[in-house]
Amino acid sequence: MNPARVVVIGGGVAGCSIAYHLAVAGCADVLLLDRGELTGGSTFHSAGLVGQLRSTIALTRINMASVELYRRLASDTGRDAGWQEVGSLRLASSKERLLELERQVGWARTFGLPLTLNSPKEARELFPLMTVDGVEGAAYLPTDGRIDPASLASALADGARQRGVTIQTGVNVLSSRARALRARRQRGRDLVVRDRPHGRPHGAGHPDGPPVPGHQAHRRRHARDPHDARPRPARVLP
Numbered sequence: 132m133n134p135a136r137v138v139v140i141g142g143g144v145a146g147c148s149i150a151y152h153l154a155v156a157g158c159a160d161v162l163l164l165d166r167g168e169l170t171g172g173s174t175f176h177s178a179g180l181v182g183q184l185r186s187t188i189a190l191t192r193i194n195m196a197s198v199e200l201y202r203r204l205a206s207d208t209g210r211d212a213g214w215q216e217v218g219s220l221r222l223a224s225s226k227e228r229l230l231e232l233e234r235q236v237g238w239a240r241t242f243g244l245p246l247t248l249n250s251p252k253e254a255r256e257l258f259p260l261m262t263v264d265g266v267e268g269a270a271y272l273p274t275d276g277r278i279d280p281a282s283l284a285s286a287l288a289d290g291a292r293q294r295g296v297t298i299q300t301g302v303n304v305l306s307s308r309a310r311a312l313r314a315r316r317q318r319g320r321d322l323v324v325r326d327r328p329h330g331r332p333h334g335a336g337h338p339d340g341p342p343v344p345g346h347q348a349h350r351r352r353h354a355r356d357p358h359d360a361r362p363r364p365a366r367v368l369p
Contacts, residue, residue: 135162135297140304142167143174144280147287150296159295164302169288170281177280182219184239184246184272191242201278208290213279220254221270229267236270246272 137153139146142165150163165171181201183194201214223229232248239246247270254269255261288298 136160137162139163141165141172142169142284142288142298142300143172144170144177144284144287147284147291150291150298151287151294154291154294154296161291161296163288163291163296163298164304165298165300166303168300169298170284174284175281179213179278179280179283180219181278182272182275184235184242184244191244195242195244198274198276201276201283204283204286204290208286208293210286210289211282212286213282214276215278216274216276218257218271218273219275220258221272222254223267223269224265226267232268232270239272244272245274246270 137158137160139150139153139161142163146163146165147169150161153159153161181194181198183191183198185191185194198216201212202216204210204212204214221232221235223232236246236248249257249269249271251263251266251268254266254271255263257269257271292298
């Protein structure tokens with residue numbers, strides 16, 4: 132195993148995205164490691180809903196940049212990332228919530244997002260399966276959508292490989308120290324991945340290294356059989 136300047140641990144959508152963007156930025160001396168197979172962790176069962184308008188400027192711009200990436204990823208990598216730009220609806224069931232949506236329309240315009248305020252009737256035309264009893268209005272953003280997380284990670288991994296990134300699966304990371312990272316393959320000998328002399332020390336969230344802050348969140352996902360009356364593609368109700 133040759134030395135690598137940058138080591139990315141984890142082959143989910145986040146790890147594949149880091150490797151891809153490093154390569155796009157000109158840093159192809161990257162090694163991505165995963166203890167199983169790509170997307171074998173939490174990525175494959177993520178919902179994949181993409182809403183661009185957020186409460187902060189930074190998050191909104193990040194999500195807008197993500198949509199731009201999803202649009203061009205298939206042509207860039209040759210693999211379908213599973214992006215469906217079906218739009219999203221935000222419903223208001225009270226006068227106060229409707230006022231909030233009106234403010235969101237103004238907030239969206241500062242970013243150039245085409246968020247519009249719609250009547251309950253117009254909202255139901257966009258999503259015929261829902262009832263609008265008690266709905267005061269809705270905000271519709273046509274450039275929101277959904278993406279298949281596993282397909283996205285695979286497309287990012289392909290794009291990274293095409294730019295020279297090395298991806299190794301079936302590798303357990305055992306420890307990381309100042310200039311080296313020790314790992315073990317599921318089938319084979321231990322390997323040591325060292326930083327290049329001019330590289331920065333690699334820090335990973337392991338017992339012998341600095342803690343990496345993280346937050347776990349529980350989400351609910353409901354699955355059902357296909358329904359013939361469902362419009363295709365269906366819009367997203369966040």
